[in-house]
Amino acid sequence: MQYIKFTKDGLNISPLGFGCMRFPVIDKDLSNIDEKKAEEMLKYAIDNGLNYIDTAYNYHGGNSEKFLGKVLSKGLRDKVYLATKNPVWLVEKYEDFEKLLDEQLERLQTDHIDFYLLHSLYDKTYEKIINLDVFKFIDEAKKKGKIKYSGFSFHDRLPLFKRIVDAYPWDFCQIQLNFMDRHYQAGLEGLKYAHSKGLGVIIMEPIKGGKLANASDDVKRIWSESKIERNPAEWALRWVFNHEEVSIVLSGMSTIEQVKENIELVSNTLRNTLTDEELQLIDRVTDLYNQKVKVGCTSCEYCQPCPSNVAIPDIFEMYNNMYVYDTVDQSKKSYSKLMESSKDAFNCIECGQCEDICPQHLEIISLLKEAHRELI
Ligand SMILES: NC(=O)c1ccc[n+]([C@@H]2O[C@H](COP(=O)([O-])OP(=O)(O)OC[C@H]3O[C@@H](n4cnc5c(N)ncnc54)[C@H](OP(=O)(O)O)[C@@H]3O)[C@@H](O)[C@H]2O)c1
Known part of the structure; x- marks a missing residue:
């Protein structure tokens, strides 16, 4: 493993981070992690030098943390840098920030979080937490030693991204980037901007959630x-790693084979290693996909559970797969x-809860109708 220097303190961190949102599960129940398999995967990764682990309050229905x-309590905590995220959508008053952080420390059986993020900032949540004095909370949590480095993860448009980067002396940020999303959300321009301002940049969804x-x-x-x-997974990962502004790439891995493959991939540095010919090949694949994709859903599951039980990510996946x-x-x-189990789009009551939380800002209600028409 070739380590990179991360943060102003120059911590040695593996360029591949373990994204704890895609663990293997039992009976397709996302909250029911197959702990035996997942533990084997984590241990293999740590034994082979991976030392950055990314989770969040809501992953696997709260069970990831x-x-x-x-x-980690089995003697592994000191071998890794642990990242988790404050679920800002649950914060209603100033005290909630620390209450949630304390709950996370308890779940994670640790006295500090190495890398603490404000989770999935977009316009509404950002304005809310600014009004709730979020930067004071971060400063205090750092002083108390509960968090070491602060950052945010982001799913909105570029101008807001730049505004947030400039608003606070962050250590790092986390953005979605893959060869299909070069100009989406923060995108490549955001990557370069944050890097130029001295932030470490961590990438999520490098394989577009596996797509x-x-x-x-x-x-x-x-x-x-x-x-x-x-x-194809290697091409997608290599494209992201190729960028010199990228610090860490998070991979959500669901099998031990994926863990082995991805760790093997980063045994040598991948920065600036793709040839012009290879980059052109990736551009051609990008063009081909762009002509086909119907809905830009990444199956992050933020819209779940739907109050009417509509299996939104599954429906979009079926719809996209068709094309x-x-x-x-x-x-x-x-x-x-899905129709047999009343989870199809016909059950949507158009409450809009999904559209409020979707990190991709999809017009889910109308897209569901479109998908329903074509899938029946
Ligand atoms: N902060 C946020 O708002 C936010 C949002 C999204 C993600 N994240 C974080 O970022 C992490 C990375 O995002 P992601 O999970 O979407 O990453 P990703 O790498 O784009 O997608 C993960 C999926 O890629 C496939 N995959 C991975 N390695 C592979 C390999 N070697 N060969 C074939 N397929 C492979 C697997 O799909 P299959 O399971 O289908 O095989 C896996 O589930 C997450 O786990 C999470 O920690 C954060």
Whole structure:
């Protein structure tokens, strides 16, 4: 593992971080982590030099932090830098910031968080927490030793991103970036901006939540033109790592094989290693995907649970798959199963709760209607 220097103190950190949002689960129940498999994955990663672990209050229905706490308490806490995030959408008054942080420390069985983020800032949450004196909370939490470095994760537009970067002496930020999202949210311009202001930049969703790992035949044909054979996930990761402004890339891994592959990938530095020819190949794949994608959902599950039980990410996945991966019959079959369990789009009562929390700011209500028309 080639470590990078991170923060003003020059901490040695692995360029690959473990994203604890995609652990294997039992019976497709996201809150039911398959602890045996997930522990094996974490231990393998730590034993092989990975030392940055990213979780959040809400991952796996709140069980990601609890599970991590259990695993790290087995003598692993001092081997890693632990990152988690304040669920700012739950904060209603100043005291709530610290109350949530204390709950997280308890869940994680630790007395401090190394990297603490304000989770998923966008215009509404940002204005709210500014009014609630959030920077005072961060300063105090640092003074008390409960957090070491502060940052924020972001899912809104570039102008707000720049405003937040400039508002406080952050140590780092976390943005969504992959070759399909170069100009989406903070995007490449945000990456360069934050870097130029001295922030470490951590990348989430480098494989677009796994979507870029499953290439259709026409995409595979383009990849196969490369002199070096690589699988689609590796192409996606390499594109992100190639940027010199990127500090750490978080990968949400759901199998031990993925952990092994991704750790192997970062055994050498990947900065500025893609050739012009390879970059052109990636551009061609990007163009091809762009022509096909119908809904930019990343299956982050923030919209779940839906009050009407509508399986929003599943529906969009079926809809996209139809177009991107040509799975018309399969998508329609899966959708009819959803209808049997009353989780299809027809059950939407248009309350808008999903649109308020969606980090991608999708117009979910109208997109659900569109998807329903095509999937029945
Ligand atoms: N702060 C925020 O608002 C926010 C939002 C999103 C994510 N995050 C954080 O960022 C982390 C990374 O985001 P992400 O989980 O969306 O990352 P990602 O790397 O874009 O997607 C993860 C998925 O990629 C696939 N994958 C990973 N390695 C692979 C490999 N070697 N070969 C084939 N497929 C592979 C797996 O899909 P399958 O499971 O389908 O095999 C995995 O579940 C999250 O885990 C979380 O910690 C934060």
